[in-house]
Amino acid sequence: MARFHTLPVTAVDRLTDDSVALTLAVPPELRAKYRHAPGQHLALRHTVDGTEIRRTYSICSPAPAPGSEGPRTLRIGVRLVEGGAFSTYALKEITAGDEVEVMTPAGRFTLDPAPGRYAAIVGGSGITPVLSIVTTLLAREPQARFCLIRSDRTSASTMFLEEVADLKDRFPERFQLVTVLSREEQQAGLPSGRLDQERLTELLPALLPVEQLAGWFLCGPFGLVQGAERALRGLGVPRALIHEEIFHVDAGAAPASVSPAPAHSSVTVRLDGRGGTWPVRDGESLLDTVLRNRPDAPYACKGGVCGTCRAFLVAGKVRMDRNFALEPEETDAGYVLACQSHPATEKVELDFDR
Ligand code: FES
Numbered sequence: 001m002a003r004f005h006t007l008p009v010t011a012v013d014r015l016t017d018d019s020v021a022l023t024l025a026v027p028p029e030l031r032a033k034y035r036h037a038p039g040q041h042l043a044l045r046h047t048v049d050g051t052e053i054r055r056t057y058s059i060c061s062p063a064p065a066p067g068s069e070g071p072r073t074l075r076i077g078v079r080l081v082e083g084g085a086f087s088t089y090a091l092k093e094i095t096a097g098d099e100v101e102v103m104t105p106a107g108r109f110t111l112d113p114a115p116g117r118y119a120a121i122v123g124g125s126g127i128t129p130v131l132s133i134v135t136t137l138l139a140r141e142p143q144a145r146f147c148l149i150r151s152d153r154t155s156a157s158t159m160f161l162e163e164v165a166d167l168k169d170r171f172p173e174r175f176q177l178v179t180v181l182s183r184e185e186q187q188a189g190l191p192s193g194r195l196d197q198e199r200l201t202e203l204l205p206a207l208l209p210v211e212q213l214a215g216w217f218l219c220g221p222f223g224l225v226q227g228a229e230r231a232l233r234g235l236g237v238p239r240a241l242i243h244e245e246i247f248h249v250d251a252g253a254a255p256a257s258v259s260p261a262p263a264h265s266s267v268t269v270r271l272d273g274r275g276g277t278w279p280v281r282d283g284e285s286l287l288d289t290v291l292r293n294r295p296d297a298p299y300a301c302k303g304g305v306c307g308t309c310r311a312f313l314v315a316g317k318v319r320m321d322r323n324f325a326l327e328p329e330e331t332d333a334g335y336v337l338a339c340q341s342h343p344a345t346e347k348v349e350l351d352f353d354r
Pocket residue numbers: 298299300301302303304305306307308309310325337338339340
């Protein structure tokens with residue numbers, strides 16, 4: 001069950017003009033709770049003028065070794081989003097010695113280290129979870145190789161340059177880096193420009209034996225992830241080998257719920273072992289219904305992006321506004337995003353514990 005704990009910030013490292021990495025210390029009694037898989041994220045919460053804001057940030061540090069007590073520290077990457085209340089606070093106010101409220105790790109954009117060849121296509125801050133994935137994989141699995149294809153505007157705006165260069169030094173035989181800058185010509189390497197579907201369709205077969213790869217990790221803005229997925233599908237890569245995480249979808253862009261819920265609809269919920277049934281107000285999401293009655297319900301973005309509000313639909317039907325978080329096999333298995341769901345039947349039953 002997702003829970004918030006207060007963790008001390010032990011370091012704030014500036015990565016670029018508009019991004020930092022925060023290091024958080026995990027006290028011994030909480031380490032098991034913050035055990036994470038490579039690629040997972042943390043939701044942070046902060047209250048501004050009486051309003052609680054939450055935002056998820058991917059963990060960039062490697063996952064703790066299996067059998068260990070859990071991580072002693074967690075490092076996350078934060079990039080300033082224009083007008084973003086949380087990232088402004090994180091970049092301009094947080095200093096070492098402060099405390100922040102941090103949810104236990106969540107997210108399914110993860111890799112279970114195993115032998116084989118893997119690749120990632122990332123844009124901007126999309127490098128953050130992939131840094132944890134590639135570092136954990138190469139350190140733990142000597143029979144694994146990884147190709148990182150990253151796209152940024154300029155080298156000055158590229159997050160984690162040093163950490164990625166370090167991977168090249170540590171694993172010269174097993175780590176391949178391809179950088180494309182959209183607004184700067186590089187002295188060596190690929191010409192500048194965008195990494196879109198057309199360019200990837202040409203580039204990928206020249207770089208890699210595409211059909212031999214065991215997994216693809218796509219992370220970044222919506223357009224890049226969508227273009228990369230189309231390129232891979234066009235090259236014959238099965239959907240099941242493609243893992244996606246989208247950053248920066250404007251939460252305000254969610255379409256309003258158009259069709260009203262059936263009259264007198266209600267939601268029955270199981271959450272942290274306890275149940276309840278409550279009426280759903282017209283137009284509100286099932287998450288909002290639950291939160292009015294159970295403020296401990298898990299959520300972070302409320303925008304269909306982070307997947308923190310995932311619940312299993314036990315009975316009834318729902319209509320989801322949008323979904324950038326659940327993989328097709330999760331929706332096929334019956335999972336929904338509570339923050340995007342509205343009742344399509346009079347009775348709906350959700351289980352947050354499954
Ligand atoms: S809270 Fe992020 S997807 Fe629902």
